[in-house]
Amino acid sequence: MMRQYELVERVKAYNPNADEALLNRAYVYAMKAHGTQTRASGDPYFSHPLEVAAILTDLRLDDATIAAALLHDTIEDTDATRDEIDALFGPQIGRLVEGLTKLKKLDLVTKEAAQAENLRRLLLAIADDVRVLLVKLADRLHNVRTLHFVPASKRARIAQETLDLYAPLAARMGMQAMREELEDICFKTLFPDAYDTIVGRLNRLAERNAASIQEIQSAFEERFAAAKIEAQITGRAKRPYSIWRKMERKSVAFEQLSDIFAFRVNVADVPNCYRALGVLHTGWPTVPGRFKDYISTPKENDYRSIHTTIVGPDHQRVELQIRTEAMHRFAEYGIAAHALYKDGLGGDREGLTRESRAYGWLRRTVELLAEGDNPEEFLEHTKLELFSDQVFCFTPKGRLIALPRGATPIDFAYAVHTSVGNGCVGAKVNGRTESLVKALSNGDEVEIIRSDAQTPPAAWEAVVVTGKARAAIRRATRSAVRAQYAGLGRQIVQRAFERAGKTFAEERLRASLHRLARTSVEDVLAAVGRGEMHSIDVVRSVYPEVRDERPQTSQGMAAPASGWFGLERAASLRFKAPGGEPADGERPSIPIRGLRGDLPVRFAPDGGAVPGDRIVGILDPGQGITIYPIQSPALKDFDDQPERWLDVRWDVDLAKRERFPVRITVTSLNEPGSLATIANIIYAYEANIDDVHMVSRSPDFHDILFDLGVFDAKHLGAIIGDLRQAPVVSNVERVNG
Structure with missing residues (x-):
């Protein structure tokens, strides 16, 4: 194990002005804090932070980074606190150690958290000070150097995670020597014969x-x-x-x-x-x-x-x-290798941004966090940046655009600016008109042809290869769909105001938004168009004296809106009623009371439906009616058979506590007792488990389908909410067949 004076000599060899007292204090403090702790190899635990510090001296890093390396496990693994580190070593080193502590905690939950969320948190933690990443990479390098001491059950997981995340990050930071050593050790661990x-x-x-x-x-x-x-x-x-x-x-x-x-x-x-x-x-x-x-x-x-x-x-x-x-x-x-880390300049992060395009990439990548709706999208964006080889193309004015290999003119347009991509209708490559899906080559000059009337087709998402382009296309598609819903909702709301003898005015509706729990008029109109809000609720928010025209349930409560093809959608669409002429306006809807009601009714076989869902009925000749929640993807199979669509509504007696079928999928940890924990939560809510099916298995997670019997949507929501809080559960989603 390296002695105290040896470490100081290594630092002073490249930085004669090193703070020797700081390094000595950090060495002694860390050694005492870790005390008799040992590693899997049997060596004293302090040998690990000491080796991490030694790796960083090879990189010729500043005093603060070397001290943070010595202290990086103290808050996590000993009685040391952030306040104590700040008092003894200063807030700069305290921030570095705390950032590394957060990353250590992230590693400990790798089995419980999706890799996407891991990467998202990792990049957020290092964005404030890239030295956190440098210490983390050195920490991972020493850990893989001693990987043969780790139990076999963990060895492959650590090696694969290193190949997936840390080696590409080292490459992205330009640290080729560290990347190669990480890759070779993990390759030897995962594929020893091939190595x-x-x-x-x-x-x-x-x-x-x-x-x-x-x-x-x-x-x-x-x-x-x-x-x-x-x-x-x-x-x-x-x-x-x-x-x-x-x-x-x-x-x-x-x-x-x-x-x-x-x-x-x-x-x-x-x-x-x-x-x-x-x-x-x-x-x-x-x-x-x-x-x-x-x-x-x-x-x-x-x-x-x-x-x-x-x-x-x-x-x-x-x-x-x-x-x-x-x-x-x-x-x-x-x-x-940047001189920024020498001579005590480690805290000037803006200087680093100016000097290093690699750190600029890190900043831009973190900005993508705001553009992806979920961690999986972010992982998709970032892995494209981490793993792809590059081609270099130029704008007509000579601006260099770096893109992943296989990128198209659409990717190029979005790399120039999101508005350029959204308005793209064509492209000239080296002066010739080319297909928007053709892969670009090194040195291509690309000119984008734009139109203000263009909206990017959703199909582009399957063509582009850059994360920025995919995220922008998804956002534009969602905005276009939302605009369509809002347009439909506007027609429905205007008609509802006319029926009530009132004049629709956006100004008055805007003043009533707080009653509808929405932040804009467009939100209200889109919610009505999607069937999430009844038009009469919009009218009554402006004119409370207007009578609620919805049919009443047996308990005297207004029945829920029947969805796209129920009362609301009838204002815009015409369907042929079974056995009669095309229906117009607001025809009566059929009350649905459950499996023991007056009609031969069954529920969607792959997902079911429960009171509170907006529902639609599909007529099955000779068999009765099948009830689907309006969001069920199975309904697309009946788009070309409008004569089979029926307006239906719930009419249930809540006092009878009748259960209705629903299906959920639960992603749980592969640990003893997980299934029992899930079953106990469902039992506590008096729901029936009608069937259980294991969909997929992996070393860490199981995907399990549960067919349940629940009272209504509120009951189901409470069950899903409690399941999501369970420590053995990673995710819960309802299945809409």
């Missing part, structure tokens, strides 16, 4: 080609010396996980890979990068399509280098990377 096979082949290939590699390197050195270019040339081999991923992605064998070995050329400055490129391209033939200039157009994580492939000595294809020493340092250490 051993690839490593064995790499070793044999290196032995066989050692002389050839030396010959190629010598040839390059001679050419550069003749051109008076000082260059340091080193050979490198692809990492095992990188080889495995390429073999998987391209479906090729190991022997078919041509870029297993490559050379890196480091020169003094940018002009010499292009001089070195000229020497290589004039000395040997180039491989078409294998040249990329990331110096003039850096990657989103600030990576800069020239990549090229030539047919070198002995007619071998040779891949080369040409860069300066500063570029190389950033390629290895990424955002941690």
Whole structure:
């Protein structure tokens, strides 16, 4: 285990002005706080934060970050408090340690929380100070280095989570060396046979080609010396996980890979990068399509280098990377290589934003949190950004737009601005009109043709590949649907005011919004159009003296609105009543009293219906009527059979406590006693469990279908609400067949 003075010497080696007293205090405090705690390996627990701090000294980080690394587990795993950390080490270090504590808690609930929510919280936690991410990555790196001590039941989960989240995040921050080590260790953990096979082949290939590699390197050195270019040339081999991923992605064998070995050329400055490129391209033939200039157009994580492939000595294809020493340092250490972290400047986060496009990506990604309606959408957006290779395209004015590989002109339009995407009707690529669904290529110049009258089709969502475009299309689609509902609701409300002998005026309705628990007139009209609110309630909110015209139940209460195809929708649509002519206006609705009522009635087989639902009846010739909740997707099967639609309403005696069928799906933890906990909650509400069916199983979660008998929608809502609060339950949803 590293001694106290050794850690201080490591920091002072790159920062002679380091706060030695601060580092000593943090070392002693953390060692005493962790006391006799041990890790799975049997080592003292303090060895872990000490190793994390050592990893960060390799990245040459500031004193505050090193101290936070030493203290990062104290609040979570010892009696230390945030107030105590602030008092001893200052609020800056206190904030870092608290941010890391939140991430530690997040890890502990990985089995209980969806991966989407994990990633969302992770990015929110690190957005305020990216040093939290750097310490977290170092923490994860040391944890995977000791992964072989972890029980086998947890090992695969930790390795997979690292490949899914932490390695891509390291790559996005430009920290290539850390990313490669994380990937290789996790690859070895998850696929040990494949790892051993690839490593064995790499070793044999290196032995066989050692002389050839030396010959190629010598040839390059001679050419550069003749051109008076000082260059340091080193050979490198692809990492095992990188080889495995390429073999998987391209479906090729190991022997078919041509870029297993490559050379890196480091020169003094940018002009010499292009001089070195000229020497290589004039000395040997180039491989078409294998040249990329990331110096003039850096990657989103600030990576800069020239990549090229030539047919070198002995007619071998040779891949080369040409860069300066500063570029190389950033390629290895990424955002941690910025001088911002030296000399005590770690707190200037705005400076970091100016200096690093990688941190700018993080900021933009966090902004997406406000655009996605749920964590799953956010995960979809962010994974697209994390895992996709990129193409670089240009606007007609020369603005560079970086997009994931496979992006379309629609993605390009939304990358320019959301309004440009929403108004997109066509595109010209390199001066020629092209399909909006054609994949763009590197260097394409894209001109978007717009129209103010355009609304993005919902089908675009299946075409685009960027999260920003998908989120914007979903929002625009929801807005268009809402506008349609509001238009329908306006017609219904205006007709209701006419029936009551009153004049509809938005100003008066706006003054009555508080009575309807809505914030705008459009909200009210959309709710009426969707069948969530009865038009007579809108009229009475403005004119309380108007009589409630709805039919009364046996308890004297107004019956609920019958939905799209009930009384409200009759104002706009005409249906043929069974056995008669097309009905017009407000025809009577059929009372539904349950399975023991006067009519031969049955409920939707895949989901049921309960009092309080807006319902519609479908006539089944010779069998009676099937009752569906209005939101049931099964109703689309009857869209072309309007003669079978019936207006129905509930007319039940609540005193009889009759139960009605409903189906829910419960996502529960895969733990002993989970099913019993769920059943006890349902039993406590006097609901019947008519059937239970396990839909899917995984190591962490089960999806279970329950067919229940409940009294009404309020009863069902109470059950679902209590189930969602249960610690063994991840999610509960009603199934509408």
